Amino acid sequence: MRQNTARRTALLDAAIEVLAKEGSRGLTLRAVDKEAGVPTGTTTNYFANRAELLRQIMARTHERLTPDPAALAETMKAKPTPELTATLLRQLLDRMRADRSSHLAMLELRLEATRRPELQEDLTRTFTAMLEANIAWHLDAGLPGDHDTVLLLYIAMLGVIVDDLTVPGLLEPYGIEKIIDVLVQRSLPRQQPTT
Missing domain, CATH: 1.10.357.10 (Tetracycline Repressor, domain 2)
Incomplete structure (x- = not known):
């Protein structure tokens, strides 16, 4: 898994936007790539799977709020x-x-x-x-x-x-x-x- 903290945060912020707009069914790693404006597959390099992404979204929303x-x-x-x-x-x-x-x-x-x-x-x-x-x-x-x-x-x-x-x-x-x-x-x- 990649460790670029700024990129990981940007991907989490994009995931939050996708989740807020599209709901949990619309939250895919590919949708996060699109929202973040990064090449397809970038999110996969930072999060092993959707479950890991969901766990980290919890932490990021807490930081933001x-x-x-x-x-x-x-x-x-x-x-x-x-x-x-x-x-x-x-x-x-x-x-x-x-x-x-x-x-x-x-x-x-x-x-x-x-x-x-x-x-x-x-x-x-x-x-x-x-x-x-x-x-x-x-x-x-x-x-x-x-x-x-x-x-x-x-x-x-x-x-x-x-x-x-x-x-x-x-x-x-x-x-x-x-x-x-x-x-x-x-x-x-x-x-x-x-x-």
Whole structure:
């Protein structure tokens, strides 16, 4: 297998685009070559098979959707309040919208995993690690809420993101900003000062 990191990344980015546009059935090594604008057979030189390509797509989408550390550090200068949590959720949605292809590719991988047990295992392991890391980050950052609250926020935001990216008109009448505000208010009610 070839080791040119820049070329491998470009091929993975092309695979994400194919997966987002054509679905898992349209994801072939040849389709990735075409999307990347490289000679036929190039993808085969970098990925042993389609299963290996799917595993590496998972890692690449995670890289692409991870927040910029400097921007996140700037956001985290604020006091850890429910309002900061709402800001972080809005930024999450903004990242998904900015890289719609990565999130749609991940949705396609989820669907493909229902038909491929080995991919199901990989996805479960990957998503479990990501979810637990996100929960730990939230708690370590001193943001309000406990483990279960963060889990519920994750589940709710996943639904918001899926609807926003796939049928945006569905939630539009309700206002995404308002949905996020209500979600945070109901999940993390403001503590009343004790006297």
